[in-house]
Amino acid sequence: MFFKKIYKLGTVLAFLGVLTSHAASDIDLEAIKSFSFTSLPAELQSQRDTLLLSDSPEYVGPVGGVLSAGSISGKGRIYFYHVNEMEQPHKIAIVLENVSDGPNEISVFRELKSIVSDDYFAVGRDLSRKELEQPLTNEALYSFVMPTKSRRLVFLDLENSPVQKDALFTGIVDLQTSRTVFARVMMIPTNLNSVNASYWSKNLPIDHVRLRGTFNGATRMMAIAKEYDTTLGGAYVELGNDREDRFIEGVDEMDNNAYVKDSGNYGVSYTVKIPTTGENPFRLYFNPLGGAYSGSFIIKSQHRWQKVPRQIMTYHVGGEDGLMALGYNTIMDSRYMGSYYGGDTLTIEFMPAGASNLPFRLLLVPEALANPQYTKIATINKAELWTLQAAAKREAAEAAKKVDKEEKKVAERMRAEEWAHQQAEKAKLAVEKAKTIKKIEEARQLAEKRYHEYEIAQTQTKEARRRADMQREVQQKAAERVEEIRLAVERYTNVKHNEEREHQKIK
Secondary structure: OEOOOOOOHHHHHHHHHHHHHHOOOOOOOOOOOHHHOEEOOEEEEEEEEEEEEEOOOOEEOOOOEEEEEEEEOOEEEEEEEEEEOOOOOEEEEEEEEEOOOOOEEEEEEEEEEOOOEOOHHHHHHHHHHHHHHOOOOOOOOEEEEEOOOOEEEEOHHHHHOOEOOOOEEEEEEEEEEOOOEEEEEEEEEOOOOHHHHHHHOOEOOOOOOOOEEEEEEEEEEEEEOOOEEHHHOOEEEEEOOOOOOOOOEEEEHHHOOEEEEOOOOOOOEEEEEEEEEOOOOEEEEEEEOOOOEOEEEEEEEEOOOOOOOOEEEEEEEOOOOOOOOEOOOOOOOOEEEEEEOOOOEEEEEEOOOOOOOEOEEEEEEEHHHHOOHHHHHHOOOHHHHHHHHHHHHHHHHHHHHHHHHHHHHHHHHHHHHHHHHHHHHHHHHHHHHHHHHHHHHHHHHHHHHHHHHHHHHHHHHHHHHHHHHHHHHHHHHHHHHHHHHHHHHHHHHHHHHHHHHHHHHHO
């Protein structure tokens, strides 16, 4: 038996009257001899993603500071759970530091916070419910890039969520990093700059519960290895007991990597599968063993031939049912969580609720055991059974005829659709063929046009050459005429010169 919290005396006394006056069983566990039920051990299938747990010191005071700090690389979750014991209001601040040698891409996928209250059960179940109502997805709320050695505040809404004296506040942040970041969870005065405070705020020592540190396993998949046979009586699955369902182990990086254990797996999102077989219907009950519990569960039921769940229901323990919590000072309390059929596979999703206690059991109770009238109702005489069978056969035959008629109609529609599809394909081919022919004709006309243009160009080239030849011939004749004139002038000059010379001789 594990008690998560040690409450102040006044708080315990205040809860005591409420819890004991309202606690009640949905089924008499003694009458159904639940102590003789068969154990169905849950086996761990997988656990992944880093969890930075911040729950120690749980009660913060007389001064604030760094409550928890650790490294996250890849997918991770930060879970905080703290009570302000100081006179002045304080705030929770989460500051990331990029301790890598390069830019760090950060994506924040989910930010959830509880109400702030001195009703610890109300705070724990509020976050438990919100964690199911706002499931983690692959779509980021926002992203940013952190330069090397820089610091940045995330979950900005916490800046506007003051925690009054003696009030509890809890929440989670789901994120993914491309490189390693060092995350700090602080409780500091509301008027301080959170990033600046991260440089000088002192690390607070861990308390005796030692619920803080860096762990592997923010999400956990578990399954029952052997099918529960509804014909073999009652059975139970026990979770949060540190036996079949082991608590995750890690290190406290603020305390020289000292060994720590998340006793209760707080901050861990569970998915537990319970396959069943048999012909009999059964009920599911929640049975707290470790003390008072108040939180929410999603139950999905799916027939083996179905691809998706046929039913998804959310069940709340405490709060809406008029109870503050279930199971205070007794292990005989229970809470009904639906009726199911042999052959169903149940998938239970939850996160251990803060302020609540572990372990607990999920009881699988055959309907005949849970309801004494069931056997009488089920033992119908043969005549009535035959009548029912005959009526069922007639209904089945009528239904088969209707199905056959509908199938014929469907077949006719399918044939019509196939013929229309074939005609559409033919039309499409005809259009494509027409387009091809048109393109070929356009190409032929273009080729003829280009050939005509080529012939014109050839004719023009020949004419230009002829003209050029005629021009060269004219130029040649002009040159010859110029040469003849030059020779004539030269002869005339020589004759004239000779005449002058002869004239001089006569003188």
